[in-house]
Amino acid sequence: MTLIHNKKALRDYEVIDKFEAGIELFGFEVKSLRSGQGSLAGSYVTVNPFGAILQKANIPPFQAQNVSEDYDPERPRRLLFHKKELVSLSQKLGTPGLTLIPISLYNRRGLIKVDVALARGRKKHDKREQIKKRDEERNIEREIKQNVRF
16 A cells, blocks of 8 residues: 655656665654655655665654654664665666656555656657657547547
């Protein structure tokens, strides 16, 4: 079940490869995500020798009055990859123009998982072409539905 989806990610980036990772969270952050709060807009993933880190993901506390005053909702959160995956990711990120972006946070067997995509940024004209192509496909589907009804 998807808890949070990064809608702009698929529009702004061309996805090359997808990965699944666990995420280190506090208990009140898990409750907050399960209640539908949080945002992945503007977030990204960095890879260093110690692991992968999710940056700028906004996960507010479930009950703000029960959290310490120094809590930061956009704090860096560690992602849990296998060591082989981290090595391959760091090699792929050596290619210019590629970045890691979170696509969604979801619940799987009681654990919170993150879909991370290796992606390349799209130019403005590429976005326009994608929108035109999607509109053409919708129109074709509509015409097919109308012709089937007769």
